Every structure is written in C-alpha cells, then in structure tokens.
Amino acid sequence: MNSTYLLTPIDYLKGIGPNRAKLLKEELSIYTYSDLLHFFPNRYIDRTKYYKINELQRNDAEVQIVGKITHFKTIDQGKTKRLVASFTDNTGSLELVWFKGIKWIRESLKLNTAYVIFGKINWFNGQFSMPHPDLKSLEEQKKSLSGLMQPIYPSTEKLSKRGVSNKIISKAIENLIKLSYKQFSETLPDYFLKELNLMPKAKALLYIHFPKNAELLAKAKYRLKFEELFYVQLQLILKNKIRKQKIKGYNFTKVGRFFKEFYGQHLPFTLTHAQKRVVREIRNDMGTGAQMNRLLQGDVGSGKTMVAFLSCLLALDNDFQACIMAPTEILATQHHQGLLELCAPMNIELDLLTGSTKLRDRKRIHEGLESGELKILIGTHALLEDKVVFKNLGLAIIDEQHRFGVAQRAKLWTKNQLPPHILVMTATPIPRTLAMSLYGDLDISVIDELPPGRKPITTVHHYDSNRLKVFHFLRKEIKKGRQVYIVYPLIQESEHMDYKDLMDGYESIARDFPMPEYQISVVHGQMKPADKEFEMNRFVKGETQIMVATTVIEVGVNVPNASVMVIESAERFGLSQLHQLRGRVGRGAEQSFCILITGQKLSNDSKTRLEAMTQTNDGFKLSEVDLKLRGPGDLMGTQQSGILQMKIADIVQDQDILQQARQWAKKIIEKDARLELTEHTRVKNTYLNITKNKKNWKYIS
Numbered sequence: 001m002n003s004t005y006l007l008t009p010i011d012y013l014k015g016i017g018p019n020r021a022k023l024l025k026e027e028l029s030i031y032t033y034s035d036l037l038h039f040f041p042n043r044y045i046d047r048t049k050y051y052k053i054n055e056l057q058r059n060d061a062e063v064q065i066v067g068k069i070t071h072f073k074t075i076d077q078g079k080t081k082r083l084v085a086s087f088t089d090n091t092g093s094l095e096l097v098w099f100k101g102i103k104w105i106r107e108s109l110k111l112n113t114a115y116v117i118f119g120k121i122n123w124f125n126g127q128f129s130m131p132h133p134d135l136k137s138l139e140e141q142k143k144s145l146s147g148l149m150q151p152i153y154p155s156t157e158k159l160s161k162r163g164v165s166n167k168i169i170s171k172a173i174e175n176l177i178k179l180s181y182k183q184f185s186e187t188l189p190d191y192f193l194k195e196l197n198l199m200p201k202a203k204a205l206l207y208i209h210f211p212k213n214a215e216l217l218a219k220a221k222y223r224l225k226f227e228e229l230f231y232v233q234l235q236l237i238l239k240n241k242i243r244k245q246k247i248k249g250y251n252f253t254k255v256g257r258f259f260k261e262f263y264g265q266h267l268p269f270t271l272t273h274a275q276k277r278v279v280r281e282i283r284n285d286m287g288t289g290a291q292m293n294r295l296l297q298g299d300v301g302s303g304k305t306m307v308a309f310l311s312c313l314l315a316l317d318n319d320f321q322a323c324i325m326a327p328t329e330i331l332a333t334q335h336h337q338g339l340l341e342l343c344a345p346m347n348i349e350l351d352l353l354t355g356s357t358k359l360r361d362r363k364r365i366h367e368g369l370e371s372g373e374l375k376i377l378i379g380t381h382a383l384l385e386d387k388v389v390f391k392n393l394g395l396a397i398i399d400e401q402h403r404f405g406v407a408q409r410a411k412l413w414t415k416n417q418l419p420p421h422i423l424v425m426t427a428t429p430i431p432r433t434l435a436m437s438l439y440g441d442l443d444i445s446v447i448d449e450l451p452p453g454r455k456p457i458t459t460v461h462h463y464d465s466n467r468l469k470v471f472h473f474l475r476k477e478i479k480k481g482r483q484v485y486i487v488y489p490l491i492q493e494s495e496h497m498d499y500k501d502l503m504d505g506y507e508s509i510a511r512d513f514p515m516p517e518y519q520i521s522v523v524h525g526q527m528k529p530a531d532k533e534f535e536m537n538r539f540v541k542g543e544t545q546i547m548v549a550t551t552v553i554e555v556g557v558n559v560p561n562a563s564v565m566v567i568e569s570a571e572r573f574g575l576s577q578l579h580q581l582r583g584r585v586g587r588g589a590e591q592s593f594c595i596l597i598t599g600q601k602l603s604n605d606s607k608t609r610l611e612a613m614t615q616t617n618d619g620f621k622l623s624e625v626d627l628k629l630r631g632p633g634d635l636m637g638t639q640q641s642g643i644l645q646m647k648i649a650d651i652v653q654d655q656d657i658l659q660q661a662r663q664w665a666k667k668i669i670e671k672d673a674r675l676e677l678t679e680h681t682r683v684k685n686t687y688l689n690i691t692k693n694k695k696n697w698k699y700i701s
C-alpha cells in the first residue's frame, strides 16, 4: 500500500478526533489510516439471522430483531433513572432499556420507524427486555457493511470505557473503506494472484473487516496471511543474501592432512548419511569467501559432536584455529575429554578453558593461543574474556543456541580481522521452515537420522504413589549392571526449595538403596565445580550406580551404560527439557527406559506433555507439540525478533502457508534478485516500504 493518502494521521479520520487518536496510538499502535485498515478483527458476530419476538427463548444469548418503537417512558427512581421503549414487531413486544445517555437517545430515536436491534435479552416480570441495544434504522443497516457479519476487534472491550468502543472502530474503518477503497493498491504481482488463486488486496481488506459470508472471509484471511508471511520470508532471504555479500569470511579452500587422515584412519564409526550431508554443507559454506553463520539442528544423540569435530579439522587444514563453546562446565569438560581421544593419534594441541581453570594453566593457554600452537580451545563463557586472544580463529562452534545471545556471538568477531565462521549447535530441533523464520540470520543444517542400532527408549508415566514399584524396577536394572539417573527439577526462582527437594529425595533414595550394595553420586548447581566433576566422574567410571541430580545434567552428558532416567516432578518440566533429559539414556546397546513421576493433580497442558513423551521419541514431533502449547515466543530467548509480531498470520498454526510463502519468495529471488522486472515493481516498492532501507540494495546481485 503506497498511496500517501493512506499514510494520513489517524487524527483526521471522521469519528476519531484527537482524544481517540491518542488512545489508538498509545494502546494499539495505530498511527495512520493504513494502520487502522490493518487492524484486523479477531472474531465476528453472525448478523444474518433475524428473530421474531414470539420466537424468543429465555436462554437466547444475543438476538437481532426488526421492529418499531411504539412509545417511550422515563422511570425516575431518585438515584437511578431509566428510559424504557416499547418495541414491537407483528408478533409481540419487548422493552428496550437505557440507563445512560437517556436525553440524547430519547431525542434521536423516532416513533414508528423501522429499527434493527441487537443485543442480549433478559427475562423479567413476565416480559423480555434488552438493555442498551445495538440499534440502527433498518435503512442504515441495509447500507452498512457490517450488516451480515459484525467484526469484533481485539482490545476494544478494554478500551470502550475510555471512548474507543468496538462500534467506534468498526464505524471508522467502514468510513475509511467507503472513502478510499479505490486507493487500496495491490502489493503482490498479478501472476501470484492468478497462480495461487489469491483474492486481490483491496477485496481482502474489505472482506476481512466486513465479510459477506464465511467463504469470502476465509479467502480474505488466506490472502492476507500469505502476503504477510511472503514479505517476512522475502526479508529473511534478502537479509541473508546481503549478509553474505557484506560480511566477508575466511575462505577454507583446502581439505588437508588432518581431515583426510582422521576420516581415512581414525573415524570410530561410519558417518550416517545425514552427518555426511551436513559436513558437506558446512564445508561448502566455509569455502565461499563469505562468513558462515549456520545452525546445526539434530535430535539428542544424533551425533552432532562428530560433525563439529570434523569442521574443526577443516579449519586446522586451512591453518586456522577453532574453538567450541559450551553452556556449562560439565559439558565443556566432557567435550574436551571426548575430543582429546579423537585428537590423540594426530598430535593436535587442544585445551580446556573454564571459569575454574587455574592461573598457571590460563597463562599456558593464552600463550598457546597467541602463538597459534594451541589449535582447538574448548570452554565455557570464559572463552569470551578479553584476555583470550587467538592468533587466527577461523571457526567458532557454539553448543546450545539458547544460552548464548546474538550479542555474545558478535563479540567473538572482534577477536579477528575477519569474523570466524560460526556454527551453532542445538538439540532442540524445530520444524525447518519455522527455524528459518526464527533464526533468520542463520543457514540451517539438519541431522535427521540417528546412528544405526539405537533402540527407542521406552517411556512410562507413574504417579508418586507408585514409587515403590519404580524403585523395584531400578533395583532389577542395577542388578543387570546398568546405571540410573534420578533427576529433580531446578527452577531458578526457587533454587532453595529445589535444593531441599533434591536433598530430601537423596535421603529417601539412600534409605531405599543402602550402601555398600549401592553407591550414589549427587550433582547439583550449588556444588563447587571440582566436587561436581568428581561426582560426575565416579558415575562415568561406573563406581556409582545411581546419579541423583538437578537438571545440570540436561545437555550433552554421555554415559552409554546409563539406561534408566527417572524424572521426578516431571509435570514441572517443559517438553524440550524432558526430551533432553531422556536423551541422556539410550546411548548404549541396552534397552533404555525413561520414567516420568508426577503428583496426582495435573493440568491439561501437563497431561498433553506427558502423553507426547510416552508416545514418541522424535524431537521434531515433540517440538511441534510444544510449540502448539506454548507458542513460539518462549523458544527464542535472546533471538526474539519482530518477525513474531505478526498482524494476522501465526507461524505455528499457519505453517503450510508459511512454507508456500517461503517457496514463492525464493522463486522470485532466484528469478529476479534485484526485483527489476516490471512484474515485480509492486514487490520491490512494498519491500522497501517495509524495511525502509535502500542502503543495502547494492549488496543484492
């Protein structure tokens, strides 16, 4: 919509005025005519049905009747005064009642004129009445756009006391449409409308506010959702294109000794097809001359670590260093140990840097990094400290997207002349198109295949009261030589209480699993890192059979002999967290189990989550359920972007349209990246209007 008329400030619209305009701006961000037009109803009231007075039932909610007022009376009871009108059709009569605006209403309504009334009816003293009816003359109703389905706008109930009622908004939009319908210009190319059978923009705007029937409403909605999603996708695709043009990166041209030797001689297993494909994607991406910014999604246990390691070897082959940053010390330590083994036959220098690294070791690490001898550094946030200076960092791998924000990712860049390639790994997979929308600035690789031979984990749900049965089962598994995790929730606000829960739980487990037959490790957030590591190690080495822990073990911990995961108060965990925790088992050849223990009282959402967990092991499926329960907002952490604030589309519910919109956005860019063809003028103008940024256009080729 590029007509300047529609950019007129809302203050000038008939029926609005300065006070309402102020409210519209402050509360609903409606500044211009165009904003108002794009403020869409969230439901509609069916006004196609007319009642006769003698058909009314006492439990009818809202009814619409045509009739006439035959007389008025004002009833004055001291404090309260009311105006009562007798309203009749040819089948009977009822009373219309007003408590406010009496004088004005009495003067403006005429006797014996046909009116349409609409509202809730009451049954009182043997008669129906309708307080404060929505009332129009029949003539006016016939001309009104909202005569068939009446639009109801969001937030208007809240604002009606302050002067912006639904009626006012609806009337203002009706005025605007009547006045300026001819100026609603099309925003999509004609061939889109034809091939996708989309309703033209002007019509869609008319029918979204004032639909004649459900079918036209559905078409209008579809058209507007498609348009909204199309322009979001177009922005994402072009933004990515611009980034690649603008942000130069190191060009890794070689596949050299390290990669070849490891791949040929030391690879401990055959890569899955998905791992191979992803390694290829990463290799290609690091060899384009642009900076890689890639998200690697893979379900728990899908083998992301090996992909990360192979990517590091590519960096080394091109004479660059690499680093891997993990969200917790336990994880960083574990990555370090795993990679030490992989590196050992090839003499690659690698080290670990965390908050608890001793000064002496730090010094060695700093020197190694600056001289370039230290090739791979693994660590936590500590890697971001100013003192950590690489000779030539070529690749930074960030494990677990959610805990590092965009700002931190950017900070890594300042350590180099050119920004290093960035690979973000996440085990919270989400549907691909959605991921593309949420992480618009990243390219995406997906490992959608598990290594062979994995047995699906059997997941069951038990109530607290069944604990003895669960313990009995644990003893049986331990007897077979397996190890067991028992996890308690940790929610930051009530860390103290959680700690108490954990310790109470530990004591009761210690009673039921007495020494010396059973050995138990405990790990929680309030322990010193060294103690945590000690306890963890005892479990890893098989010295303890039971690990009692809070969610500190959520990500990445890898003990293949552990085959049972018990999650206490499972109703307090989110779905992705449950799935992550479950992913700690099922890593060896044994049949594994996940036991979800809850209290008796469960909310509907908790029930849905538990049911989903017992039904599937597929992280992508679970994330869809999660998204539907929570909406996408929570998913993003610091990635939250304006893209989610959409007017009509919903990226979770409207995934089919989203996918279609993305395909068409891709198609148009492939055909005409700079949108120079005449048939794309509208798209270019709309795009520039939305982004208000012509500067970057030069980067598109």
Ligand SMILES: Nc1ncnc2c1ncn2[C@@H]1O[C@H](COP(=O)(O)OP(=O)(O)OP(=O)(O)O)[C@@H](O)[C@H]1O
Pocket: 269, 270, 271, 272, 275, 298, 299, 300, 301, 302, 303, 304, 305, 306, 427, 451, 452, 555, 556, 557, 558, 583, 587
């Ligand atoms: N292609 C493969 N064939 C056999 N085993 C594999 C393969 N790839 C990885 N593995 C093994 O599978 C286990 C899980 O791999 P890894 O820890 O890399 O998973 P992940 O994707 O990082 O999972 P998480 O998110 O849970 O940490 C490891 O023990 C690893 O050695």
